[in-house]
Amino acid sequence: MKNWQEFEAGAVLFPFEKQGQEELGKHNNERTYTTNSSFTASVANWRVEKPVHNKEVCINCFNCWVYCPDASILSREGKMSGIDYEHCKGCGVCVDVCPTNPKSLLMFDNLESEQEALAKWPQKAEGLKKKSYRTEGGYNGF
Amino acid sequence: MASSYHLNGVEAWDGCTASAHALRQAQVDVVAAYPITPSTPIIQNYGSFKDNGYIDGEFVLVESEHAAMSACVGAAAAGGRVSTATSSQGFALMVEVLYQASGMRLPIVLNVANRALASPLNIHCDHSDMYLGRDSGWISLCTCNPQEVYDFTLMAFKLAEHTGVRVPVMVHQDGFLSSHTVQNVRPLADHVAYKFVGDYVGVHPMLDFDKPVSYGAQAEEEWHFEHKAKLHHAIMESSAVLEEIFNDFAKLTGRQYNILETFNMEDAEVAIFALGTTWESAIVAAKKAREKGIKAGVVTTHLLRPFPFVALGEVFKKTKAVAIMDKSSPSGAMGALFNEVAASLYQVQGSRHPVLSNYIYGLGGRDLTQTDLDRIFEDLSQDAQKGALTHPTQQFIGLNGPELSYF
Ligand code: SF4
Ligand code: SF4
Secondary structure (H helix, E strand, C coil), X not given: CCCCCXXXXXXXXXXXXXXXXXXXXXXXXXXXXXXXXXXXXXXXXXXXXXXXXXXXXXXXXXXXXXXXXXXXXXXXXXXXXXXXXXXXXXXXXXXXXXXXXXXXXXEEECCCCHHHHHHCCCCCCCCCCCCXXXXXXXXXXX | CCCCCCCCCCEXXXXXXXXXXXXXXXXXXXXXXXXXXXXXXXXXXXXXXHHCCCCCCEEEECCCHHHHHHHHHHHHHHCCCEXXXXXXXXXXXXXXXXXXXXXXXXXXXXXXXXXXXXXXXXXXXXXXXXXXXXXXXXXXXXXXCHHHHXXXXXXXXXXXXXXXXXXXXXXXXXXXXXXXXXXXXXXXXXXXXXHHHCCCCCCCCCCCCCCCCECCCCCCCCCHHHHHHHHHHHHHHHHHHHHHHHHHHHHHHXXXXXXXXXXXXXXXXXXXXXXXXXXXXXXXXXHHHHHCCCCEEEEEECEEECCCHHHHHHHCCCCCEEEEEEXXXXXXXXXXXHHHHHHHHHHCCCCCCCEEEEEECCHHHCCCCHHHHHHHHHHHHHHXXXXXXXXCCEEECCCCCCCCEEC
16 A cells, blocks of 8 residues: 555556557547546446346447447447446446337346346337337336 | 736736736646636636737636646646646635545645635635645645735645655635735746746656656555655655745745744744734734734744645744634634644644643634734733733634634
């Protein structure tokens, strides 16, 4: 543990040792973060339910990416590519705002495997009018 | 490029004009402000300087004082020289963010035109707002007249930004009594003033993209204590830096300031200790008291934080009776200055432990008259002769109605 003289004044943290510009040009999983950064430190240990992504249904609208309060929706090459489970708190906002029928994100028990979850995915609900996810909260699947 | 402003050798300025010119000359990068009486003319003058081409920096009008200080924190973390001004309720609204600024060690300069705190609503001077910021982790400089407001505002940037300090600084002036009282002020030419303040040196600016930095991290019981200790240490060490700055300033202007200013203290048996404009009023009274044979002196401090604990203990070591004046409601205690001066006197080696008394005065701008001050010197003279209190320890003076006193 550091003593009071060893801390940087102002309680500032530096995510990169050097060449910050260069690091910022890379995708975050390719960057070399210092331990000051919480990129590799899990801050999600208390999550009870997790969102699971089904790429077969997803239309890559990025509503979930916009609304996630923890920047835990991953994207690559213009496509939603999954969830960052080290930082996702399981709030379910992404599921709520997903507009597809059935939803492309659904909440499952934290211990359930992705495979099991995908096998349980609901079918498209027939006779459901296209409703705005904003006003109706979308279709909840279960 | 901002135009330089033609100034005369002697200008007739009030305290607000003096601080506005000092901010202009320091070439502040960002001023974010929400004007409030009596600090308003600082911002108003600054705004006209900006619109008339005398300022290159950004001037942000925000929706509250909380927002003003928040914008200052953001701009200072980004890496700019930053300043604002406020008073009273506005200061109170800033308080939460004052702690952010000091914790992040952002060298912001805040001019405070001191004013009472409501309720009842009051626009006039007392030191309630100054006292409210006492523990916020800022260095607090006190001034007694518009010349000092100008000089200390320039010096405040140098002190705050010093690489060994990096602590935000408040410059206090008495609302109306200094902020709106026109006096002769001897300013420096623009380029001389700027050269004295110097170019801003950034420490971990957020706009340095090669070294990205996070400000405002959380630190719980494992680390919070260490950061606060480090801040306290930096504040405590800053008085030595201020003394260097005083000396540099004296070389430039001939105006030599000291952390403690004393009047006739060499042989004083009784003394008044007070802040702000009361310093000059007390000098007038002390001169009269001397004519009556009372060996009277006066002491003020330019530094409320860090509190000049040792120096104050020394200056009153041989005094027989000291009146400590508090211009803020103590609300259930002795006045804050009384407590701090008493502690320094109790600790100092070889103290004769003078008789101490506490005068609460001038709340909400109530005039402190020369008659009041004469009476205090009379009280002190009695105390000194008897070697003990001849009246209660704490007295409210200038109050309508029956005497109010304690202990
Ligand atoms: S559950 Fe909440 S935190 Fe997790 S990805 Fe969805 S919106 Fe983000
Ligand atoms: S909101 Fe749903 S459909 Fe849109 S990108 Fe996210 S998961 Fe895919």
